Amino acid sequence: MPGGKRPSSAVLEEPGFGADVRERGRAVSAIVSVCELLAGGPSGAAQFPQNRLVSGFSVAQLGQCAIGRSVTRVYTRSLKRWTLALAALLALAIIRLWLMPLASSFWTDETGTVFVIRYGASHPSAALLPGLLGSIYFVLPRIAVALGGFSEVVFRLPSTLAMGVALYLIARLAARLIHPEAAWFAAFACLTMHGFNFQAADARPYALGTVIMAAALWFLVGWLDRGRWRDAVLFVVFAALLWQVHPLYCPFYLVFAGYAAARLFSKDTSVTWLRAGAVFALVALALVPSGIEALGLSHDARAHVIASLPGPWALFHSMVPVLLGGCWAGTWLISRIFHGSPDAPTPARSSLVLIALWWLWPPACLFALSHLAGISVFVQRYYSLALPGAALAGAALASRHIPSRMWRPLAVALGLGVVLLRPDWRQLWPAHANMDWRGAARAIDQLTPGPATPVIFPSPFVETQAPLWHPGYPLPSALYSPLVAYPLRGRVVPFPFSTSPPDWEPFAAALVQSTLPASGRFFVYGHRLNAYFWENWFGRRPELAGWTSRRLGPFGDVVAVEFDRPESR
Numbered sequence: 001m002p003g004g005k006r007p008s009s010a011v012l013e014e015p016g017f018g019a020d021v022r023e024r025g026r027a028v029s030a031i032v033s034v035c036e037l038l039a040g041g042p043s044g045a046a047q048f049p050q051n052r053l054v055s056g057f058s059v060a061q062l063g064q065c066a067i068g069r070s071v072t073r074v075y076t077r078s079l080k081r082w083t084l085a086l087a088a089l090l091a092l093a094i095i096r097l098w099l100m101p102l103a104s105s106f107w108t109d110e111t112g113t114v115f116v117i118r119y120g121a122s123h124p125s126a127a128l129l130p131g132l133l134g135s136i137y138f139v140l141p142r143i144a145v146a147l148g149g150f151s152e153v154v155f156r157l158p159s160t161l162a163m164g165v166a167l168y169l170i171a172r173l174a175a176r177l178i179h180p181e182a183a184w185f186a187a188f189a190c191l192t193m194h195g196f197n198f199q200a201a202d203a204r205p206y207a208l209g210t211v212i213m214a215a216a217l218w219f220l221v222g223w224l225d226r227g228r229w230r231d232a233v234l235f236v237v238f239a240a241l242l243w244q245v246h247p248l249y250c251p252f253y254l255v256f257a258g259y260a261a262a263r264l265f266s267k268d269t270s271v272t273w274l275r276a277g278a279v280f281a282l283v284a285l286a287l288v289p290s291g292i293e294a295l296g297l298s299h300d301a302r303a304h305v306i307a308s309l310p311g312p313w314a315l316f317h318s319m320v321p322v323l324l325g326g327c328w329a330g331t332w333l334i335s336r337i338f339h340g341s342p343d344a345p346t347p348a349r350s351s352l353v354l355i356a357l358w359w360l361w362p363p364a365c366l367f368a369l370s371h372l373a374g375i376s377v378f379v380q381r382y383y384s385l386a387l388p389g390a391a392l393a394g395a396a397l398a399s400r401h402i403p404s405r406m407w408r409p410l411a412v413a414l415g416l417g418v419v420l421l422r423p424d425w426r427q428l429w430p431a432h433a434n435m436d437w438r439g440a441a442r443a444i445d446q447l448t449p450g451p452a453t454p455v456i457f458p459s460p461f462v463e464t465q466a467p468l469w470h471p472g473y474p475l476p477s478a479l480y481s482p483l484v485a486y487p488l489r490g491r492v493v494p495f496p497f498s499t500s501p502p503d504w505e506p507f508a509a510a511l512v513q514s515t516l517p518a519s520g521r522f523f524v525y526g527h528r529l530n531a532y533f534w535e536n537w538f539g540r541r542p543e544l545a546g547w548t549s550r551r552l553g554p555f556g557d558v559v560a561v562e563f564d565r566p567e568s569r
Helices: 008-013 021-038 059-064 066-103 108-119 124-128 136-148 152-177 183-191 194-200 206-226 229-242 247-266 273-286 288-304 312-318 321-337 349-373 380-398 404-421 437-447 501-519 528-539
Strands: 454-458 491-495 521-527 548-551 558-564
Touching: 066 152, 066 183, 066 194, 066 404, 108 124, 108 136, 108 152, 136 152, 136 206, 152 183, 152 194, 152 206, 152 349, 152 380, 183 194, 183 380, 183 404, 194 206, 194 380, 206 229, 206 247, 206 349, 206 380, 229 247, 229 273, 247 273, 247 288, 247 349, 247 380, 273 288, 312 349, 312 380, 321 380, 321 404, 349 380, 437 521, 437 558, 454 501, 454 528, 491 501, 501 521, 501 528, 521 528, 528 548, 528 558
Parallel strands: 454 491, 454 521
Antiparallel strands: 521 558, 548 558
């Protein structure tokens, strides 16, 4: 076409270097832009139909030309290298943060799970475990123990598997809500949080709650996207199951409703208000039994309080400001250094509504409920459903600064940070929690001369107070569940959690006047919250003048103290 501009197809197909350099550069840039979005899978490809023009070229032309095929191959190889690096970092992080702590000692609440599995929910003392006997979680460790026998690994493995599925669903949600390439970044953002990783090696209900919550959100988003009844039914099933995991998960239902309302108001879904109302009415009906059970627990809620009323700083800390600040400031700085800018549409307003509710509502609700009721339920594991929301909030902030091509390199940098900084590399085999009940029990057994040696064991559970506790309190009991997980050879003398003298003083005084001096040796064994008190109390008693005491361990927050009369050695 002499004297005129060649058509785009001619520029694309010409094999030599005599073609217009600007046109070729424009074509290559367009091809890379399309490749970046296509790399995100179906959600990315949907943004570029074949007749869409990118820098003057159609997607069909870009894919068929020689330059397009060459650039696509190079870009695909680069993506594979990044993906391999990301997969390797994820494997290292999961091995170190989730799998290596599995064999360590149970912490206090996990021994409660052991008690329920060993003695069943029908044991009289099991009813004293607040609100968890009805949890569907206990089906999982019961099956695991039946298949694999009794061990810490077997009890915890269901939670590890559940968190693996949850992490996958959370990453998929990030790709759908924020950017097709945000999945890896969101996954590693989750792994930066101790509370998220703790669930993966914990024989407690919270990992199951996280995966059910993620599944419910995934099917809710899918239903509102495609309008399929199958997704609606699966959403109802998982939403109905969530409250059956833990009674304090009830605030999360506003997250489901808030996102659905945002989609309906913005008219970006084929689902009608009538259909949405019917689906949420089914969820409400399915929750009636759980609601009745939760109301039955509320009358003695004060007896189960384990924390003081939270202040503003605790609420601020629950929002994971370090993670969000790091995501925003880090990506802003990198975008300035490498001159990058966002090249994809900003997340939909309804997506931002979901992320904000997911991140902020659970802790804010429990904070308000604590102050309204005058008893604190503001404990991280109770609002742990919000942690993935914080990770997605960080990814959403990052999306304001970075182009598509930088998501995977930044995810690699974040993954390196997780692997290098999140674990405690001072320990070869990290402990799941700072409570070594197993090690303390073994140390006491090694020093116990016989079954008559007294072991003073104040309960680690706050519910163990008079009049519930009384001298001669019967064992086994859920309130002394560490003894079930790690039995002792000596004669256990159960003491209350409370250190208020009217509860125990006559009983303890009788012990130091007869039983303990006659034994020549005894132990104090328990959590530091009350075991230190008893170490000091026995150490000051005139009846035990001349006795020596020494702490065994260290066993983290678990205390084991040997009291010994010198001539008895």
